[in-house]
Amino acid sequence: MxxxxxxxxxxxxxxxxxxxxxxxxxxxxxxxxxxxxxxxxxxxxxxxxxxxxxxxxxxxxxxxxxxxxxxxxxxxxxxxxxxxxxxxxxxxxxxxxxxxxxxxxxxxxxxxxxxxxxxxxxxxxxxxxxxxxxxxxxxxxxxxxxxxxxxxxxxxxxxxxxxxxxxxxxxxxxxxxxxxxxxxxxxxxxxxxxxxxxxxxxxxxxxxxxxxxxxxxxxxxxxxxxxxxxxxxxxxxxxxxxxxxxxxxxxxxxxxxxxxxxxxxxxxxxxAPVQAHNIGSPPSLPIYGSYWFVLLCNYKYIYKSFDTLARWYNTKLLGLHLGPLPTVVACDLDTVKEIFARPEFNGRLDCYISQARAMGVTLGLFFTDSDLWLEQRRFTLRHLRDYGFARRSGLQEENIRQEVMDLLALLNSSKGREDYDVFHDGCALLPQLFCPGMINCLWSVLAGDRFPPEAHKKLRQVAEASFHFVKDVEPTGGALVLTPWLRHFGRNGFGFNGLVKGTGYVTEFFREAVKDHKKNYSEDSLRDFIDDYIQELKKNDTKNIVNSFSEDQLLLLATDLILPTAATVPAMLTFTLIMLLHHPQVMLKAQKEIDGVVGRDRLPSLDDRSSLPYLEAIQREVHRRQSLLPLSVFRRCTEDTMLNGYFIPQHTLVVPNLWSVHNDPELWGDPENFRPERFLDEEGRLLRKDITMPFGGGHVIRREKDRMSERPLQNKEKGRRAIGRPRTELMDQAQKDMEDKGADWRRVAQGEVWRDRNGRECARRHAEKTTLITPDRYSNLDLPFTDSRVFCESIALEHAATEAGRRVCAGETFSRFTIYLFLAALLQNFTFSAPEGKPIPGLDDVISGFSVSPPDFWVKVVPRN
Ligand code: HEM
Structure with missing residues (x-):
């Protein structure tokens, strides 16, 4: 081949x-x-x-x-x-x-x-x-x-x-x-x-x-x-x-x-995935599951019990069965932050006690979730803000100042006048002393009015009912949630009576105001939040719209605003004074600071806040040392998800343990000590970063479309002038000040970046949203007023609590401003000490309930020379 x-x-x-x-x-x-x-x-x-x-x-x-x-x-x-x-x-x-x-x-x-x-x-x-x-x-x-x-x-x-x-x-x-x-x-x-x-x-x-x-x-x-x-x-x-x-x-x-x-x-x-397995937890026994062990550990302070168990099991995420309810308790900063940030943890537990307080259905803001909560919360905050609530407004400051002046007048008077039961012979009963003023601050927004001193007794009864609500049931609702039949036993039905009667009393109190408003309602001049809500109800009636708006819902949501205002804010102020009584040198230092910055001729204002870092540090430290809602308001997981590598099934109860975060030695070194200096640098300036989270939540980012839907304030102002309470001279002056400063304070939009008047970058605008650059909006104590329409156009730093999907305390801004203005004025004018022969509560004497409260006690109030 x-x-x-x-x-x-x-x-x-x-x-x-x-x-x-x-x-x-x-x-x-x-x-x-x-x-x-x-x-x-x-x-x-x-x-x-x-x-x-x-x-x-x-x-x-x-x-x-x-x-x-x-x-x-x-x-x-x-x-x-x-x-x-x-x-x-x-x-x-x-x-x-x-x-x-x-x-x-x-x-x-x-x-x-x-x-x-x-x-x-x-x-x-x-x-x-x-x-x-x-x-x-x-x-x-x-x-x-x-x-x-x-x-x-x-x-x-x-x-x-x-x-x-x-x-x-x-x-x-x-x-x-x-x-x-x-x-x-x-x-x-x-x-x-x-x-x-x-x-x-x-x-x-x-x-x-x-x-x-x-x-x-x-x-x-x-x-x-x-x-x-x-x-x-x-x-x-x-x-x-x-x-x-x-x-x-x-x-x-x-x-x-x-x-x-x-x-x-x-x-x-x-x-490999982050491990998806069940969380180690105390064993589960009949009826209450692992709750027996929680009670055994520390039945008085459940939040401490959770913390102890977490340490016992060497975990930051404790898993338990509260009766049939699978529950996880987060005990460290990162996990708690994650819970607050993720929408799947936004649910609330729909249980017997949340329905019992609201005519058999779950209404209001605290215990609701999904569409009802979203719709009501957005409406509420948007309309309350129009009357100065939850943002820095001249109107709001003026309202608070009015109450501060009334309180100072009472404390300066030799006789107790109408408030004899809470102040006489130079001694004041805390926290009741503060309650009427606090309720009035909110009432001016809700009902466009304030109660005169003669009516303070009535307000104190509202406060008492509110304290029943927060004191009588422990934070998880505990035994009552798991076994509602317990309400038939014991003197107080295991807290059930306090909870239901307390809420009922506040609801009835508000019902009166709604009745009055319905009588005098005029479409052309809306006076306050109740009028706005009535308008919405009428609109729905006329157009046959079925949604979450109803008169019962109005009553319950107002109740959810009044309860913390009447109980939690006075409790906070009282805790602050207890801390100062135990640390007189801190009180003296704060007074010196106020004297230096404000003097004695005028009352401290919100403008002074940034110049009073020590006072601010005291408030932060009190919030940390005394977590008012140690377990926040418990959440429910709305879908199967993972947290910290653990599988969390839908409907799991999720409890952020704020007390653990605020007392974590790794974060604070000596958490047991009251030491405001931990929030200051060597030169006495306030640290920008504040990792305390007494109000839960965290930073809120506001969407552009919310901003655009901002409504002008004029018609509300008109209504107030025509029908509601007349504007005082001070209010007019405040409004004028704001308008004058408005041009100066307006944020300058440079492309996509918003800058404040000092040229600092404060927000960045994307297609759909505005992102705050400031790491903590409250570390910027120089928040400008937002009353002026000029400012409403550049609203980047405004409190953005209307952000859909975020669960944060609705009263954070209001509480911080109110507590600051009251505290600064009290320290400017008085020195507090223990009355002779009467003990003052210890630093850890607290009544643990839905929120923690101080015991009632008398304090000696001495005017400063
Ligand atoms: C020092 C006082 C206060 C503290 C420490 C506090 C703390 C809290 C906390 C930790 C939550 C739970 C937030 C969450 O689920 O993540 C909350 C919720 C809430 N707070 Fe406050 N709060 C205070 C005052 C107020 C005031 C004065 C009001 C009303 C004027 C208020 C209204 C609410 C409402 C309506 C909710 C439920 C929000 C929702 O679920 O959407 N709070 N608060």
Missing amino acids: SGTTIGDPAARRFVQTTTTAALTVIWTGRHSGLVPYLSEHLSSVLPTALITVDDFNTETQVFGISCLEHIIEHVTRTELNWYGQGDVIYKALERLLYHREAELVRPLLRCVVLLLGKLEGGYTSHDNNYKWSRYDDVLQIVLQNTEHEQNIPLRRAYMDSLPALLDASKMGVIRWSKRLLRILREYLEVAGYSEHDSAIPTLQVLKVYLEHCQPRIAHNSEALFQMLLRLLYDITKSSEGDGVQSQKIDSRVFQETVDLIEECLDVVIKN
Whole structure:
């Protein structure tokens, strides 16, 4: 045959009949310099190679396969597809996939990979990786063979060949993930036990799998860990000659295997999910579940009990069963912050006590969630703000100042006048002394009016009812939530009577005001929040709109505003004075600071706040030392989710333990000490960052569309002038001041960045939202007034509590301003001390309930010279 060319018809005829001749021709082709010009001879050599592949002799078949491989390698993809030649080759090779000769499997699979690379082109990022392809056909057969193969050389052959095949199928491997892992587990088990050499090719397959199936690693991480660690254990034992039945592993193989295991483990660890398992928790017993242990630990102060249990279990996220309720308690700053930030933790528990206080349905703001809460909260805050609430407004400051002046007048009078029961002989009863003033501050916004001193007695009864609400039931609602029938037992029905009667009293008190407003209502001049709500109700009536607005809802939401105003804010002020009584040097220092900045001729104003850092530090420290709502208001998880790597099922009760955060030694060093200086730098300036969170929540980001829907204030102002309480001179002056300062205080919009008057960047505007840059809006004590319409146009720093979806205390700004103005004026004018013969409460004497309250006590009030 020497001198014959491939294209020669005689030679072709000859090779078609003689296998040996075919082998020779192909051999000649491979070695006679045809490469890379094989394409023009394709039609001649391909039939010969195919015949060879079809031979009964394995050796010949292998030779045929290598010829095909050679052909595929040296023709282009297009040429291969001419007349379906590629498909013909594929069919010929596919048939061979069922053969069980190890020497054939390796070249066969190599050739298949080569062929499919040309026919399928391999997966690309644009392909639909989940479309069935010929790779899948091949993998299906090969994996099936591999799985059931017991012949050791054949098993090796498959493992040697699989990496290339898997590599070529890329993401397509995911489809075969389950079967592949099953095979690998079985192969590695055998490799660890006896076939040490086969560990390396099997691990190579695993490596390729990990590379292409990254999305599945998290799901299979546990199985992967197990198989790798088991192999490591087995071969380590074998390397030490410990294996009972296995022979000693070769040191080179051992090293190579360990290296590969390490590589694989590295990938698995990197992709493993944060562990999703149940949280360690105290055991669950009948009826109250783990609540028994909580009570056992510290039945008086549940928040301390949670903290102790968390430390006991060495976790920051404590899991419990409060009766049937799965509960998690977060005891560290980061987790608590995360809970406040994530909308899936915005739910509230709908339980018997939340319904019992509201005519059998859940209404108001505290205990509602989903659409009702969202709609009511947005409406409430938007309209309250129009009357100065929850933002810095001249109107609000003037209202508070009026109450401050009344209080100072009372404390300066020698006789107790109408308030004899709370002030006489130079001694005042706390916290009742502060309650009427606080309620009045809110009342001016809600009902456009204030109660004169003669009516303070009535307000103190409202406050007493509010204190019942907050004192009588402990923070989680505890036993009553779990076993409501307890309300029929005990003197106070385990707090039930206080809770329901307290709420009921406040609701009835407000109902009177609503009745009055309905009588005098005028569409043209809206006087206050009640009028706004009535207008909304009428609008819904006229247009037949069904939504969450109703008179009962109005009553309950106002109740939810009055309760904390009447109880929590006076409690805070009282706690502050208790701390100062125990630390007279702190009181003296604060008084000196006020004297230096404000003097004695005028009352401290909100403008002075930024110049009184020590006073501000005192308030922060009191908020920290005495968390008023130690467990915030408990939340409910609205969907299955993960927290700190733990799985939290839907409807789990989620409790942010603010007390733990405020008393964490890692954060504060000496949390048990009252030390305002911890909030100041060496030069006595207030630290910008404040990580206390007495009001829960956190920073609120306001959306652009809320900003745009801001309504002008004029019609409200008109109404107030015409019908409501007349404006005082002071109010007019304050309004004028604001208008004057407005131009100066206006924020300058520079592109997407808002700057304040000092040129500091304070907000950044994106397409849909405005993001506050200031890390803590309350560390900026220089908040400008927002009454002026000029300012309303540049509202970046305004309190943004209307942000949909965020649960924050609705009264934070109001409380902070009120407490500051009262405290500053009291310290400016009086010194407080313990009355002779009467003890003052200790620093930790608190009554724990829905919020913590101070015990009633008398304090001596001495005017300063
Ligand atoms: C020092 C006084 C106060 C403290 C320490 C305080 C603290 C809190 C806390 C921790 C929450 C739970 C927030 C959450 O679920 O993340 C809350 C909610 C609330 N607070 Fe306050 N608060 C105070 C005063 C007030 C005042 C004066 C009002 C009303 C004028 C008020 C109205 C509310 C309302 C309506 C909620 C429920 C908000 C909602 O669930 O959407 N708070 N408060």
